[in-house]
Amino acid sequence: MKEKELCRTMLFCPATNPKLYLDAPTFEPDSIIFDLEDAVKYDEKDSARELLAEALKFLEFGKVEIYARINPLYTEFGEIDVRRLVPAGLRKMRLPMCESKEQVIELSKLLEEVEKENGIEVGSCKIQASLETPLGVKNAYEIAKASERIISISFGAEDYTRLLGVDRTKDGSELFFARTQIANVASIAGINAIDTVWADFNDVEGFKKEAKFGKQLGFAGKSCIHPSQIEVVHKVFTPTDEEIEKSIIILDAVKKAGIEKGGVIKVNGKMVDIPVIEKARRIVTLAKGAGKI
Amino acid sequence: MDKTVRNKVNIEIPEYIEGYGKVKPYAGAFETEPTGNKFAPKIKAFKNGEEKILKTLREGIEKSGLKDGMTISFHHHLRNGDYVLNLVMKEIEKLKIKDLTIIASSLTKAHEPLLENIKNGTVTSLHTSGLRGKIAEEISRNGIMEKPVIFRSHGGRARAIESGEVKIDVAFIGAPICDTMGNMNGKEGVSAFGAIGYAMADVKYANYVIALTDNIVPFPLNDISISMDYIDSIVEVESIGDPTKIATGATRITKNPNDLLIAKKASEVLIATKKVKNGFSFQAGSGGASLAVCKYLREYMEENDIKGSFASGGITAYLVELLEANLFESLLDTQTFDGEAANSLVRNKNHIEMSASMYANPHNKGCVAHQLDLMILSCTEIDVNFNINSLTASTGVIMGAIGGAPDTAAGADITVVVAPSMRSRLPIILDKVTNVITPGDTIDVLVTERGICVNPLRGDIKKLLEEANIEIKDIRELKEEITKITKVPKSNEYEDKIIGVIEYRDGTVMDTIKQIKM
Numbered sequence: 157m158k159e160k161e162l163c164r165t166m167l168f169c170p171a172t173n174p175k176l177y178l179d180a181p182t183f184e185p186d187s188i189i190f191d192l193e194d195a196v197k198y199d200e201k202d203s204a205r206e207l208l209a210e211a212l213k214f215l216e217f218g219k220v221e222i223y224a225r226i227n228p229l230y231t232e233f234g235e236i237d238v239r240r241l242v243p244a245g246l247r248k249m250r251l252p253m254c255e256s257k258e259q260v261i262e263l264s265k266l267l268e269e270v271e272k273e274n275g276i277e278v279g280s281c282k283i284q285a286s287l288e289t290p291l292g293v294k295n296a297y298e299i300a301k302a303s304e305r306i307i308s309i310s311f312g313a314e315d316y317t318r319l320l321g322v323d324r325t326k327d328g329s330e331l332f333f334a335r336t337q338i339a340n341v342a343s344i345a346g347i348n349a350i351d352t353v354w355a356d357f358n359d360v361e362g363f364k365k366e367a368k369f370g371k372q373l374g375f376a377g378k379s380c381i382h383p384s385q386i387e388v389v390h391k392v393f394t395p396t397d398e399e400i401e402k403s404i405i406i407l408d409a410v411k412k413a414g415i416e417k418g419g420v421i422k423v424n425g426k427m428v429d430i431p432v433i434e435k436a437r438r439i440v441t442l443a444k445g446a447g448k449i
Numbered sequence: 450m451d452k453t454v455r456n457k458v459n460i461e462i463p464e465y466i467e468g469y470g471k472v473k474p475y476a477g478a479f480e481t482e483p484t485g486n487k488f489a490p491k492i493k494a495f496k497n498g499e500e501k502i503l504k505t506l507r508e509g510i511e512k513s514g515l516k517d518g519m520t521i522s523f524h525h526h527l528r529n530g531d532y533v534l535n536l537v538m539k540e541i542e543k544l545k546i547k548d549l550t551i552i553a554s555s556l557t558k559a560h561e562p563l564l565e566n567i568k569n570g571t572v573t574s575l576h577t578s579g580l581r582g583k584i585a586e587e588i589s590r591n592g593i594m595e596k597p598v599i600f601r602s603h604g605g606r607a608r609a610i611e612s613g614e615v616k617i618d619v620a621f622i623g624a625p626i627c628d629t630m631g632n633m634n635g636k637e638g639v640s641a642f643g644a645i646g647y648a649m650a651d652v653k654y655a656n657y658v659i660a661l662t663d664n665i666v667p668f669p670l671n672d673i674s675i676s677m678d679y680i681d682s683i684v685e686v687e688s689i690g691d692p693t694k695i696a697t698g699a700t701r702i703t704k705n706p707n708d709l710l711i712a713k714k715a716s717e718v719l720i721a722t723k724k725v726k727n728g729f730s731f732q733a734g735s736g737g738a739s740l741a742v743c744k745y746l747r748e749y750m751e752e753n754d755i756k757g758s759f760a761s762g763g764i765t766a767y768l769v770e771l772l773e774a775n776l777f778e779s780l781l782d783t784q785t786f787d788g789e790a791a792n793s794l795v796r797n798k799n800h801i802e803m804s805a806s807m808y809a810n811p812h813n814k815g816c817v818a819h820q821l822d823l824m825i826l827s828c829t830e831i832d833v834n835f836n837i838n839s840l841t842a843s844t845g846v847i848m849g850a851i852g853g854a855p856d857t858a859a860g861a862d863i864t865v866v867v868a869p870s871m872r873s874r875l876p877i878i879l880d881k882v883t884n885v886i887t888p889g890d891t892i893d894v895l896v897t898e899r900g901i902c903v904n905p906l907r908g909d910i911k912k913l914l915e916e917a918n919i920e921i922k923d924i925r926e927l928k929e930e931i932t933k934i935t936k937v938p939k940s941n942e943y944e945d946k947i948i949g950v951i952e953y954r955d956g957t958v959m960d961t962i963k964q965i966k967m
Contacts, residue, residue, distance in 0.1 A: 178871070178934060179706075179707055179898070182707070182710060182898040182899055183706065183710060215934070382706070383706040383710070384706060384709070
C-alpha cells in the first residue's frame with residue numbers, strides 16, 4: 157500500500173504572480189499548487205512556466221509540498237511544462253481534465269523519459285489526476301490504477317457541472333455522485349481523494365459545510381483558492397483533541413492485549429476490533445502529520 | 450568636523466546642531482530626570498462686555514501681535530481633511546510676516562500648500578510628529594530648509610511645550626463647536642473629529658490662542674473639552690475641515706491575508722504572555738495588521754469571558770465596537786479616527802477624552818502610556834537590536850510619523866511590533882535602520898509572517914512563548930532568511946547637512962536625518 161501524504165489543503169496560486177511564491181508558504185498549507193493551466197492567459201504560458209522553474213530552483217518551501225497544475229498533454233504547452241519543470245525540481249503535478257488511463261500512461265512515459273534524460277530516479281515524479289468531466293468520473297478507477305505514479309485523484313466541479321449541463325449550487329447535491337465515486341475509488345486504490353474548490357471565499361459557513369461533508373464522504377483534503385480557507389479546512393480535517401486522546405488509549409490497549417492483527421477487547425466499555433483499530437491508527441497518523449502529537 | 454558623541458543606541462550625533470542647539474544624547478528610556486518648573490504663559494484679564502468673536506482671521510492674527518520670528522502652533526485631528534493650517538498661513542502670507550516656526554502636532558498631505566510658505570521664507574522652522582508628501586520630499590532631497598525639522602512623539606511634544614523648551618506665541622485651534630466665549634469640544638458639529646487631545650497643551654501654554662470655528666453656539670456650551678479661560682479670540686470660518694478624510698481606510702479591519710496572518714500570530718503571542726486576562730490594558734495602531742490584532746483578541750476574549758480595563762490611543766469604530774460589546778471597561782482617546790468613534794465620545798461616558806500630556810508625556814505626574822499592559826506597533830524597518838524606524842523610508846526620504854510609538858513602547862509592559870518580512874522586495878529586518886525612532890530596549894517582540902523574534906532582554910517572554918509551543922527565531926537568523934530572498938539593498942548616500950532631528954520623548958536626541966545625496 158502507498159503511504160498517503162498529509163494533504164488536507166492544496167492552495168491554488170497562479171504561477172504568474174511572483175509575490176505569491178513568497179507569500180503562499182507562510183500560510184502553511186499542506187501543499188501549494190502553482191497553476192499553469194486555467195489561471196494563466198495564453199500569451200503568458202511561457203513566462204509563467206519560466207517563473208515557476210526559477211522559483212523551484214531558487215526558493216525553499218519548507219514543509220509545504222509543491223505541485224504544478226500542468227497544461228494537458230493534448231495542448232501545445234503540456235509537454236514543455238514537463239520538460240522544463242522536472243529538471244528544475246518539480247516532482248508532483250496535477251494532470252487536469254483527465255478522462256482515461258491512456259492519458260495517465262502518456263504522462264507517465266513522458267516523465268520516465270525526462271527522468272532518464274536528467275539523471276533523476278525513475279518513478280520519482282508523481283501524478284495527481286484531476287477528474288473534471290463526467291467521463292473522467294466514470295473512468296476514475298482505471299485512472300487511479302493506471303500508474304504507480306498516481307498518488308491521488310482530485311475532483312474539479314466547475315467543468316463537471318458545465319458538461320453535465322447543471323448549475324453548481326451551494327448545497328452541492330449535483331456533485332454527490334461524482335464525489336462519492338471519487339472518494340470510493342481512491343479508497344480502493346489506496347490513494348488520497350482531494351475535493352473540489354469553493355469559489356465564494358467570503359461565504360465561510362458554506363465553505364465549512366462543504367469541507368465537512370467532503371470529509372464525511374472520504375476525501376483527504378480540499379483544494380483552496382484563498383489563504384483564508386486554509387485554517388477552515390485544517391480544522392475540519394484535523395482530528396479533535398478528544399478523538400486523538402481516545403485513539404491513543406485504544407492503540408495502547410490494543411498493544412497491551414496483543415490483538416494488533418485480530419481479536420476483540422473492550423476499552424472504556426466499548427468493543428474494539430480491527431475496523432476500530434484501523435480508524436484509531438488513521439486518526440493518530442493524521443494528528444502526527446498535523447503536528448498535534 | 451564638529452565634535453560628536455555616541456548615544457545609547459550607538460548613533461553618532463554632533464554635540465551641537467546648527468538651527469537646533471546643544472544636543473543631549475539619548476541615554477536610555479527613563480534616564481532623564483526632569484528638573485525646574487513648568488513654563489507659564491502671560492497672565493491676562495477679560496472684563497464683562499468685552500467681545501472675543503472677531504470679524505476676520507486677519508484681525509485675530511493682528512490682535513495676537515504675531516511678528517517675524519515668532520512661533521505658532523496647530524493640531525492635526527482633522528488630518529488629511531484639515532483646512533485650518535492652510536487658512537491661517539494664507540492670511541499670514543498676506544500680512545508678510547516672515548521667519549515663523551510652526552509647532553504642529555503633525556503635518557499631513559492636506560498641508561502641502563505649506564511648501565510655498567517654506568520656500569518664500571514665511572516659515573523657517575518646523576516641529577512635528579510626522580511629515581509626508583512633497584514637503585517631505587523637498588526637505589529630504591533638496592534641503593530646502595536651513596533649520597532641521599524637529600520630530601517629536603506625541604508625549605514628547607506635550608512635554609516640550611509644558612517644560613517651555615518650545616514656547617508658543619500664538620496657537621490656532623480648530624473647533625467644530627465653540628460657544629461665544631471660547632468653550633469648545635471636538636466632537637459636535639458638521640466638522641466633528643472627536644477628541645481634541647493634542648491641542649490641550651497648546652491652549653494652556655501659548656501666549657495667545659485663536660479658535661477657528663464653523664459652528665458658534667450660545668454661551669455656555671454644556672460639554673467642554675477646552676474651556677474659555679484659555680481662549681483669547683474666536684474667528685468664524687466657512688469650514689475648518691472635512692472629517693471624512695481623517696483616516697481614510699485606516700479604521701476598518703483589513704482583508705489582506707498577509708496582514709491577517711501577522712495579526713493572528715501576534716494575538717497568539719499576546720495570549721501566550723498570559724497578559725490577556727480580566728483588567729488588562731491594550732493599545733494598537735490603526736490600519737493593517739496592527740488593528741487586525743483586535744479582531745483575534747476579541748475572539749479570544751469572548752471565548753474566555755475576559756473583560757479588559759482600557760484600550761487607548763487613536764480610537765476607531767472597531768474599538769468602539771469592543772467597548773459596546775462590553776469587552777473593555779473604557780476607551781481613552783486622544784485622537785478619534787472616524788465619525789462612529791466621534792459619536793461614541795459624545796454618548797458614552799466610558800469613552801474618555803484625554804490630552805496628549807495625559808496620554809504620553811513622560812515628565813508629568815502619570816501618563817496613560819505607562820499604564821499599558823500590551824502595545825502593538827507597526828514599523829517600516831527594524832534592526833537586529835530591535836530599534837525601529839517609522840519615519841523615514843529606506844530611500845532616506847521622510848514619509849511617516851513618530852506618533853506615540855516611543856511613548857507607548859517605553860510605557861507598556863509588553864510591546865509587540867507587527868510587520869511584513871518584506872515590503873516591495875525590501876527586507877524589513879536590517880543590520881541598521883535608516884533612522885532610529887523607538888529604541889530597541891523598549892521593544893519586546895517582533896512578529897512577521899515568516900517568524901517571531903523575542904528581544905534577548907525579555908527572557909521571561911521567551912519562556913512563556915516556548916511554553917505555548919510558539920516557534921521563536923533569532924532575529925539575525927530571520928534577517929538572513931529574508932535577505933536570502935531579497936538580497937541586501939544598496940545603502941543610501943547622504944550629504945553632511947542635517948535636515949531633521951529626531952528627539953526621544955524626554956528631549957534627548959535619538960538620531961538625525963541627513964539630506965540625501967542626489
